[in-house]
Amino acid sequence: MITSLVTGGAGFIGAHVSRELLKLGHHVVILDDLSGGYEENVPSEATFVQGSIMDHELLEKLFTEHKFDYVYHLAAYAAEGLSHFIKRFNYNNNLIGSVNLINESVKNKVKCFVFTSSIAVYGGLQPPMREDMVPHPEDPYGIAKLAVEQELKVTKEMFGLDYIIFRPHNVYGEYQNLGDKYRNVVGIFMNQLMQDNPLTIFGDGNQTRAFSYIGDLAPHIANSVNIRETYGEVINIGAEKEYTIKELAETVMETMGLEGKLRFVEARNEVTHAYADHSKAHRLFGTDTNHTLKQGLDKMVGWAKNTGIKKSQKFKNIEIIENLPPLWLED
Known part of the structure; x- marks a missing residue:
């Protein structure tokens, strides 16, 4: 074996x-x-x-x-x-x-x-x-x-x-850690929505990613x-189509059937636009019909609601405080 x-x-x-x-x-x-x-x-x-x-x-x-x-x-x-x-x-x-x-x-x-x-x-x-x-x-x-x-x-x-x-x-998808406030924005948004908290967006939300x-x-x-x-x-x-963070937030709210508010906080130091060419993957694995963002979120939502709210834990071993986004200092 x-x-x-x-x-x-x-x-x-x-x-x-x-x-x-x-x-x-x-x-x-x-x-x-x-x-x-x-x-x-x-x-x-x-x-x-x-x-x-x-x-x-x-x-x-x-x-x-x-x-x-x-x-x-x-x-x-x-x-x-x-x-x-x-x-x-x-x-x-x-x-x-x-x-x-x-x-x-x-x-x-x-x-x-x-x-x-x-x-x-x-x-x-x-x-x-x-x-x-x-x-x-x-x-x-x-x-x-x-x-x-x-x-x-x-x-x-x-x-x-x-x-x-x-x-x-x-x-993103099932088994994502909903309680990690430092990464995995889809899980963060779902966890915030289930707690009736605003969805936190760094900067203006026009950053683009292919989720x-x-x-x-x-x-x-x-x-x-x-x-x-x-x-x-x-x-x-990964996925072919890129979306803004604001578009993601709106789609998450629509998919979960929950109305939320957006909370814009100070921009952090991050790449503004990030998405990739997948020509090599298509050549090696064949051309698949990937899930649209809405289709993927539909599959994740049932799992997220069943999993329930996860308390966000503050990272305990931060080594440098200078220039750390204030949001990440919150408990």
């Missing part, structure tokens, strides 16, 4: 990729420290291990015990804006933890290492972002993701470890190891 390790499998994207791997007949081992995910997200057919990718001794034990064929590395703290203020935490979790996994993958002859990077590596380049552009990240999160991409390239050259890199963007429903991405990420043409490739994956 094929055995795959999924890091971050109790989190949002990882929970979906794990389910797709189970459909493909893999034995799935999930490693997650539950810092951003929930054990109830873990499919019952998977083997769950609570632990951190920072624990290299635990990784050595798991790789020796399970003889993984594939590694799907989805564990990360994906908060671009906050990453400026949690630099040490960001690089430890998103870079050093990834290196721990790469080391064990080399030593244990893993067949392919699948890594979810981010559109954040492009920074403020002119959209649509293409894989042949020279990356120019503008935040520590994007820098860490790009460093792992580069590490995988040199590891392949030195040790022969095959890899596939995905750059998803603005992904991508997880159900359109997870099957391709899971099955990519079976498509030899994907090996060694960097692949943008």
Whole structure:
């Protein structure tokens, strides 16, 4: 039987990729420290291990015990804006933890290492972002993701470890952490609406993003190891159509059937327009009819209402307070 390790499998994207791997007949081992995910997200057919990718001794034990064929590395703290203020935490979790996994993958002859990077590596380049552009990240999160991409390239050259890199963007859907106020704007809006709170928008709300429903991405990420043409490739994956943050807020209210107010706060330092070209993904995976924003939100709403309100927790390990958006100082 094929055995795959999924890091971050109790989190949002990882929970979906794990389910797709189970459909493909893999034995799935999930490693997650539950810092951003929930054990109830873990499919019952998977083997769950609570632990951190920072624990290299635990990784050595798991790789020796399970003889993984594939590694799907989805564990990360994906908060671009906050990453400026949690630099040490960001690089430890998103870079050093990834290196721990790469080391064990080399030593244990893993067949392919699948890594979810981010559109954040492009920074403020002119959209649509293409894989042949020279990356120019503008935040520590994007820098860490790009460093792992580069590490995988040199590891392949030195040790022969095959890899596939995905750059998803603005992904939303079931299992998203509704209580994280620093990332995942769709979940933030839904959680605010259910509490009868105004929807918080940084700046004027005219920033554009192509919001991508997880159900359109997870099957391709899971099955990519079976498509030899994907090996060694960097692949943008996500929705085609971009929307403003104001349009997103209005669509979330419409889909949830709840009327809310918009609260505009001081703009933060972020890329104004970010969406990608997916020509390579279409060539490798075929042209899919992806969910529209409304269709994707329709699928997420029932889950969100059933999950209920999640109390937003203040990040406890902020390292730099200077220039931190005031909203993020609130309890």
